[in-house]
Amino acid sequence: DADVTQTPRNRITKTGKRIMLECSQTKGHDRMYWYRQDPGLGLQLIYYSFDVKDINKGEISDGYSVSRQAQAKFSLSLESAIPNQTALYFCATSEPRVRGYTFGSGTRLTVV
């Protein structure tokens, strides 16, 4: 089983719909992140959490919200999806004082 699991792997949704992307990890890391990647571009940070009670906005948090349900689970929600949120979404985890992140396989989201 993967250390960082994202569900679903692919999703097509309609404009205006609420959608949740889920991430779970078995690495026991406190820190979790959500990144977004548009074609041909690098990753942009949406939200991050350093522990269950901690939530922080990243570079592009508008239109998104998150929930840290447990140490192992970090969900990303699009309250009202719009087409320019079509992208590849990655969840990642890390430990303090270690710069190596472990990424999930990604969720490809298409908003039509």
Place this chain on the structure above:
Amino acid sequence: LAKTTQPISMDSYEGQEVNITCSHNNIATNDYITWYQQFPSQGPRFIIQGYKTKVTNEVASLFIPADRKSSTLSLPRVSLSDTAVYYCLVGDTGNTPLVFGKGTRLSVIA
């Protein structure tokens, strides 16, 4: 956060050594240099990290000069499977999340 600059793309033939240089003129004392590899439709994968001088692992070497204003990722004898995007990141080991640039797209040709 220290900004990094790296070439947008590079081409190489199989079996050659590839060196990708990253400049980070504003690197801070507490910052480490980390490189990631990303294949299409996959999440980035940690390759190597260093603070100064040279670091080597089973995948790559990382060369960092004394002034730390640049670093070079060296991939020995690349194969077609090394075709990927390579990201150079600079940051401390504390409370600042990683910021990814556009990376260097390496294409390995047979």
